[in-house]
Amino acid sequence: MHFTLHIWRQENAHAKGHFEKYEIDNISPDCSFLEMLDQLNEQLVGDKIAHPVCFDNDCREGICGMCGLYINGRPHGNDDGVTTCQLHMRKFTDGDEIWIEPWRAKAFPVVRDLVVDRSAFDKIIQAGGYISVTTGGVPDANTIPIPKYVADQAMDAAECIGCGACVAACKNASAMLFVGAKVSHLGLLPQGQVEHLDRVRNMIVKMDELGFGGCTNTYACEAECPKQIKRQNIARLNREWIGQMFGRDRKN
Amino acid sequence: MVAVLGGFLLIFLLFHMSANLLILLNDGGAAYSAFCNFMGKTIAIRVMEVVLFGALLLHAVVALWLAATNRMSRPVGYHKPQKSKTHTTSKLMMWSGILIFVCLIMHFYDFYMVKIGLVKGEYMVKTEKLQDEEMSGIMQLANQMQMTPSDLVAAMKEEMATMGGDDEEADNYIESITAKIKVMDIVNNAYTNGNISADKKWIHRLNAEEKAVIKEAFPDSDVEPDFYYMARKKFKVWHIVLGYLVFFAVLFVHLTHAFPSAFQTLGLNNYKYNRAIEICGKIYTWVVCLGFAVIPIVIFLSE
Ligand code: SF4
Numbered sequence: 129m130h131f132t133l134h135i136w137r138q139e140n141a142h143a144k145g146h147f148e149k150y151e152i153d154n155i156s157p158d159c160s161f162l163e164m165l166d167q168l169n170e171q172l173v174g175d176k177i178a179h180p181v182c183f184d185n186d187c188r189e190g191i192c193g194m195c196g197l198y199i200n201g202r203p204h205g206n207d208d209g210v211t212t213c214q215l216h217m218r219k220f221t222d223g224d225e226i227w228i229e230p231w232r233a234k235a236f237p238v239v240r241d242l243v244v245d246r247s248a249f250d251k252i253i254q255a256g257g258y259i260s261v262t263t264g265g266v267p268d269a270n271t272i273p274i275p276k277y278v279a280d281q282a283m284d285a286a287e288c289i290g291c292g293a294c295v296a297a298c299k300n301a302s303a304m305l306f307v308g309a310k311v312s313h314l315g316l317l318p319q320g321q322v323e324h325l326d327r328v329r330n331m332i333v334k335m336d337e338l339g340f341g342g343c344t345n346t347y348a349c350e351a352e353c354p355k356q357i358k359r360q361n362i363a364r365l366n367r368e369w370i371g372q373m374f375g376r377d378r379k380n
Numbered sequence: 381m382v383a384v385l386g387g388f389l390l391i392f393l394l395f396h397m398s399a400n401l402l403i404l405l406n407d408g409g410a411a412y413s414a415f416c417n418f419m420g421k422t423i424a425i426r427v428m429e430v431v432l433f434g435a436l437l438l439h440a441v442v443a444l445w446l447a448a449t450n451r452m453s454r455p456v457g458y459h460k461p462q463k464s465k466t467h468t469t470s471k472l473m474m475w476s477g478i479l480i481f482v483c484l485i486m487h488f489y490d491f492y493m494v495k496i497g498l499v500k501g502e503y504m505v506k507t508e509k510l511q512d513e514e515m516s517g518i519m520q521l522a523n524q525m526q527m528t529p530s531d532l533v534a535a536m537k538e539e540m541a542t543m544g545g546d547d548e549e550a551d552n553y554i555e556s557i558t559a560k561i562k563v564m565d566i567v568n569n570a571y572t573n574g575n576i577s578a579d580k581k582w583i584h585r586l587n588a589e590e591k592a593v594i595k596e597a598f599p600d601s602d603v604e605p606d607f608y609y610m611a612r613k614k615f616k617v618w619h620i621v622l623g624y625l626v627f628f629a630v631l632f633v634h635l636t637h638a639f640p641s642a643f644q645t646l647g648l649n650n651y652k653y654n655r656a657i658e659i660c661g662k663i664y665t666w667v668v669c670l671g672f673a674v675i676p677i678v679i680f681l682s683e
């Protein structure tokens with residue numbers, strides 16, 4: 129297959145970026161989007177045309193959340209429930225023009241080319257996305273005193289890989305889906321319930337502080353999340369944000 | 381904040397719409413006028429009016445502020461327009477909101493400003509407030525002699541002139557009733573032109589001068605704006621009807637997102653009830669917008 133690529137090139141965080149146009153040929157429909165970029169990079173380096181295009185990746189099987197490109201107007205490209213590394217070139221038609229951009233958000237500054245700094249997510253996690261005490265090894269599922277549907281919901285929320293597609297998709301660059309997923313997956317289970325309200329508060333305060341936008345219920349995040357995290361997690365987050373205003377029996 | 385205030389406005393809209401449907405009753409305005417009178421009189425309602433304005437303004441201000449800060453969360457935009465499958469109406473909230481605000485200004489000019497006396501409209505008054513002994517005495521006399529009240533007074537004046545005497549008492553008396561006589565003429569006119577409600581409680585379609593006359597003769601008569609006939613008159617004009625229909629269409633777009641969105645923001649939903657909330661939202665939106673839209677359409681199409 130043959131493609132015309134328009135790729136965002138940016139020397140470093142402070143440089144002014146621009147789109148560069150590249151032609152690429154001999155792409156197998158079975159290769160992934162990142163493999164296609166590998167092929168491009170080999171071509172760029174081998175022919176001494178330019179520095180290779182920088183992009184984040186690690187597991188290349190949709191579980192680490194490192195990869196993430198804004199492809200033709202959609203985070204993770206034109207497929208539902210996949211990460212960029214899982215996106216296959218057969219999803220495109222031969223001869224397509226493909227525009228590749230980095231995530232755009234105030235909280236996700238561009239580092240270089242298509243790489244953005246997502247440590248804002250880590251800071252949100254550090255603000256409350258943990259359980260303070262060691263709760264021991266993994267208990268047998270049937271020894272945790274919760275109904276199955278709660279376990280299912282916690283598990284679904286725990287699927288979030290922190291890729292940031294929700295922020296990239298949101299017109300407000302809001303991180304509510306991410307925070308909602310984290311709060312749900314920890315707070316629904318007994319081990320995490322104790323600190324639940326504090327966690328909700330601290331993570332939301334941190335999120336606002338870092339410059340993520342507010343949620344206006346557009347649900348672009350839900351549409352683009354590779355792990356199909358549900359908007360109900362945002363509703364839970366909202367509910368519990370209101371709850372923590374009244375429910376925290378603490379002075380600080 | 382936006383959701384709580386919006387929820388309050390949603391309840392108001394439903395109320396406003398149901399009340400307006402009274403205009404469609406073909407009772408010469410009896411029911412609707414009684415309703416307007418009640419609304420104008422009750423203290424609690426006047427307080428609510430202020431609260432409502434406050435809520436509306438705050439809703440708009442907070443929403444705009446939110447939109448502004450949200451924009452700042454993405455200083456560098458994308459080159460390619462977003463293609464995610466999303467709820468379009470939610471992205472239009474700000475624009476539909478602004479349009480609604482503009483439409484509301486038109487709406488206030490048409491109706492609310494008349495109430496607070498900034499714009500002239502048509503007025504109505506309760507018949508019972510216009511009755512006293514003098515009035516009914518003269519009315520009876522006029523009826524017996526088959527004259528209009530003003531003719532009667534003119535005749536009386538003439539008679540007195542021919543009698544020649546300068547009967548000051550009589551002069552004064554006539555002077556004192558002229559204002560009331562004018563009112564009687566107005567009432568008579570209303571009867572002949574059919575500007576009286578079916579239950580004979582209201583005299584409708586008074587203009588600003590007539591309002592002034594009545595106010596002079598009966599200072600505590602409470603002449604009120606005649607929304608029933610003002611609506612009927614306005615909705616005969618096609619561009620006003622069109623204006624309002626556009627207004628309701630924009631409102632529809634706004635409400636489509638507003639209803640379920642308020643639940644989401646307040647966290648008052650879950651997997652189980654999401655469908656139900658969405659369906660209720662659809663029903664609410666259709667009922668309110670159609671309910672509003674039906675009024676100008678029916679009035680426009682009726683002869
Ligand atoms: S919620 Fe979905 S889109 Fe957002 S970070 Fe987690 S996995 Fe990525």
Ligand code: FES
Nearest residue numbers: 186188193195213
């Ligand atoms: S590289 Fe790990 S999710 Fe794509």
